[in-house]
Amino acid sequence: MTAQRTRRQFLHDSMLAAAAGVATVPMFSGRSRAQGTSPNDRLLCAVIGCNGRGGSHIDEYCERKDVEIAYIVDVDEKVGQKACDSIEKRMGRRPKWVKDMRVVFDDKSVHFISTATPNHWHALCGVWAMQAGKDAYIEKPISHDIPEGSALVAAAKKYGRICQVGTQCRSNPAVRDAMQFIADGGIGQVNLSRGLCYKRRKSIGALGDYPIPAEADFDLWSGPAPYKTPKLTRQSLHYDWHWQRLYGNGDSGNQGPHQTDIARWGLGLNRHPNSVIAYGGRLGYQAERNDPAYVDAGDTANTEIAIYDYGDKCMIFETRGLSVDNPADIHITTMFDSTKGNKIGVIFYGTEGYLVQREYTHCVAYDLKGQAIREFKGGGDHFGNFLDAVRSRKAETLNSDAFQGHLSASLAHLANISYYLGESNKVSVSEAKAVLEEVASRDQNIETLNRTVRHLKDNGVDLDKYPMSMGPLLTFDPQTEVFTNSDAANKILHREYRPPFVCPTADKV
Numbered sequence: 351m352t353a354q355r356t357r358r359q360f361l362h363d364s365m366l367a368a369a370a371g372v373a374t375v376p377m378f379s380g381r382s383r384a385q386g387t388s389p390n391d392r393l394l395c396a397v398i399g400c401n402g403r404g405g406s407h408i409d410e411y412c413e414r415k416d417v418e419i420a421y422i423v424d425v426d427e428k429v430g431q432k433a434c435d436s437i438e439k440r441m442g443r444r445p446k447w448v449k450d451m452r453v454v455f456d457d458k459s460v461h462f463i464s465t466a467t468p469n470h471w472h473a474l475c476g477v478w479a480m481q482a483g484k485d486a487y488i489e490k491p492i493s494h495d496i497p498e499g500s501a502l503v504a505a506a507k508k509y510g511r512i513c514q515v516g517t518q519c520r521s522n523p524a525v526r527d528a529m530q531f532i533a534d535g536g537i538g539q540v541n542l543s544r545g546l547c548y549k550r551r552k553s554i555g556a557l558g559d560y561p562i563p564a565e566a567d568f569d570l571w572s573g574p575a576p577y578k579t580p581k582l583t584r585q586s587l588h589y590d591w592h593w594q595r596l597y598g599n600g601d602s603g604n605q606g607p608h609q610t611d612i613a614r615w616g617l618g619l620n621r622h623p624n625s626v627i628a629y630g631g632r633l634g635y636q637a638e639r640n641d642p643a644y645v646d647a648g649d650t651a652n653t654e655i656a657i658y659d660y661g662d663k664c665m666i667f668e669t670r671g672l673s674v675d676n677p678a679d680i681h682i683t684t685m686f687d688s689t690k691g692n693k694i695g696v697i698f699y700g701t702e703g704y705l706v707q708r709e710y711t712h713c714v715a716y717d718l719k720g721q722a723i724r725e726f727k728g729g730g731d732h733f734g735n736f737l738d739a740v741r742s743r744k745a746e747t748l749n750s751d752a753f754q755g756h757l758s759a760s761l762a763h764l765a766n767i768s769y770y771l772g773e774s775n776k777v778s779v780s781e782a783k784a785v786l787e788e789v790a791s792r793d794q795n796i797e798t799l800n801r802t803v804r805h806l807k808d809n810g811v812d813l814d815k816y817p818m819s820m821g822p823l824l825t826f827d828p829q830t831e832v833f834t835n836s837d838a839a840n841k842i843l844h845r846e847y848r849p850p851f852v853c854p855t856a857d858k859v
């Protein structure tokens with residue numbers, strides 16, 4: 351499709367295609383049953399965005415004889431050709447490489463897309479795909495902001511498409527069984543969960559002007575985001591965009607959605623929270639570089655605490671990008687491995703015990719004395735769950751549909767909005783305490799603050815020189831998805847698009 355063609359025209363074509371029964375889905379299912387599958391029974395797919403996570407998507411589909419990767423889409427030709435080489439070697443067929451995803455949407459033979467582009471492209475890619483009659487596996491977070499997530503939910507419904515979100519823990523028996531154990535009262539009444547993303551994130555280098563790799567089309571890479579100058583302000587085109595807010599959502603929106611998804615699931619919450627407050631900063635890199643003037647190219651928080659109030663339930667999410675290999679952190683992580691390094695997981699606090707998601711495929715329940723009472727283990731097949739639904743057309747069998755993905759991505763967006771609005775509101779520790787004493791789950795808030803302060807000090811952060819920022823407490827209407835106490839927050843709820851890369855709102859998909 352040319353950039354000049356409108357989405358309306360596109361939609362019109364897609365509906366005609368659907369009416370004509372194009373891209374009828376073959377009815378075989380599963381890895382083993384696919385042995386000997388004839389070419390006519392194969393599902394044709396396009397993998398869009400193939401550098402890091404996209405490589406895992408490719409691995410998944412190469413494993414399955416009932417799927418053929420017909421297209422590799424990547425705006426970086428080097429990445430795209432490398433992916434094609436690898437597929438040709440393994441499958442004996444070379445997919446077509448294209449740099450513009452709209453080519454795929456025009457090809458009626460493609461059944462589904464599987465996308466691992468940067469976050470700012472997820473929703474538009476998914477909406478375009480579904481308008482064109484394709485099913486979609488979309489990486490987490492499925493959106494760059496809240497209205498984009500709603501648009502995906504609406505598009506899946508309107509076009510009757512299968513849309514799976516890449517929060518793969520949802521398919522792991524370890525986590526599924528543990529969540530069921532909580533729902534069955536295994537640790538009593540649970541009103542609080544705490545998600546942890548303690549994942550070391552070093553500086554991505556100084557803010558500056560860096561060349562764009564010759565093989566990459568930066569205009570297409572930027573897509574819906576602003577494209578003022580064909581210059582990178584970070585050293586690396588790939589991956590490090592996670593820490594620039596125009597494209598990524600920080601670690602709250604990167605690792606975060608895996609854990610907030612579980613933290614919300616275990617509390618049985620299928621809705622947005624009533625309020626959020628977040629504090630933190632992008633801290634510690636000056637100390638790390640021994641240079642007080644150092645300005646890192648990232649502008650998302652590397653330390654962010656978010657508190658979500660659901661009325662009778664509460665979720666806390668802690669993001670730490672500095673080292674956690676120090677004594678201040680040990681007591682919160684005793685229920686995790688005693689080994690040092692990343693600590694990623696969720697802790698549920700019940701009246702009769704605790705339940706901890708320690709790894710993607712391992713959860714443990716404890717009694718109130720800290721004795722393990724039950725273990726949950728095992729990984730699942732998230733892509734297989736998606737492919738089964740693609741064939742059966744039963745969206746209700748998806749383990750992680752667009753709605754769940756939307757709710758969990760929104761948790762990152764809500765926290766970031768509070769943090770961004772409060773970015774210039776630098777607070778001392780006692781000022782932070784005064785604010786947090788007034789917010790729901792008060793005792794937990796102060797404990798969390800104290801731990802965060804110790805953690806920052808352990809990493810050489812001088813909080814007098816580089817204080818944390820405190821965001822406002824924002825109240826949110828879970829139904830209408832607007833803030834009820836802040837025009838400023840509503841102003842940054844949705845991004846401005848750069849035509850023609852415009853993701854429609856839910857009512858216009």
Ligand SMILES: NC(=O)c1ccc[n+]([C@@H]2O[C@H](COP(=O)([O-])OP(=O)(O)OC[C@H]3O[C@@H](n4cnc5c(N)ncnc54)[C@H](O)[C@@H]3O)[C@@H](O)[C@H]2O)c1
Pocket residue numbers: 398399400401402403404423424425426429449451466467468469471489490491516517518570571572573587588589590603604
């Ligand atoms: N589910 C998981 O466990 C998991 C793990 C890692 C990453 N992810 C998600 O996967 C996504 C990708 O992360 P990554 O680390 O691989 O990033 P990356 O920057 O390494 O790779 C992104 C790729 O997308 C390409 N790209 C950019 N715009 C494109 C466009 N318009 N069309 C086609 N290709 C385009 C880039 O050239 C690059 O090759 C992120 O959203 C991330 O959150 C999920």
